[in-house]
Amino acid sequence: MAFVFFAYFAVVSIVAGILTVALKNPVQCGLALLALLLHVSGLFVMLNAEFLWAVQVIVYAGAILVLYLFVLMLLNLKTDDRYFHAKAPYLLAPAAIGLAYLLFLLVGSPFNGAKGDASPAAILMNGDAHAIGIKMFSDYLLQFEIIGVFLTGAIVGAIVLAKTPKSIETRRDA
């Protein structure tokens, strides 16, 4: 049963990823990206990461994607005739060969390592959010604070960048 769900989430996220890159209309690309994000969040549930599932749905699908769609609608883009790079067909074959070789290497690799202390049973005892919170606010507190400062800076920078320049305003008044 788990395999059926994994196959569904994996296949749909890959197809949605390809559609995001291949579709012509930017709004359709955004909707394909939405499908990708939701199915990737499904993969997180398969991996016992319920908190990341919620964060993915709320932050990615809820905030970031809405921002993309908002800007797309705001700019009211006309679809270009040339929406791919001129040499795109020549890039496809090397990309496919490189990806096939990479997959061959990855699937053959053993991927072993030292096990940590967060076994699925230990996580399920108090829930995933509890486990992440304990770790985040003890070992990773400094990084958490840095991310907070980073996000503040990003928001301030975005507002400053996207603000209407003053010179245009005064020119319009004159």
Next chain:
Amino acid sequence: MIPLSAYIAVSAVLFATGLLGVLIRRNFIIVLMSVEIMLNAATINLVAFSHYLEAMQGQIVALFIIAIAAGEAAIGLAIIIVVFRGKISTNVDEMNLLKW
């Protein structure tokens, strides 16, 4: 039981898709969306290793990646709006000057 390699393979395919999108798409907004695909591929990798190696660190870093992606989207879209105001285009081929 799904092997770890299956998740890594999905992540690799998604990353390659995103990389190809960055290389061949000409619309700046779609290029940013392709970057989001690549960030998602990295997140899948981290969460998969976090689950199979039974360590919490992967999920913490995945949370940081989502925060970085939010900042990147905000700044990138602000830059798009600034460029669009000056040139009425989001084609990356036409953005070949830092200042004009």
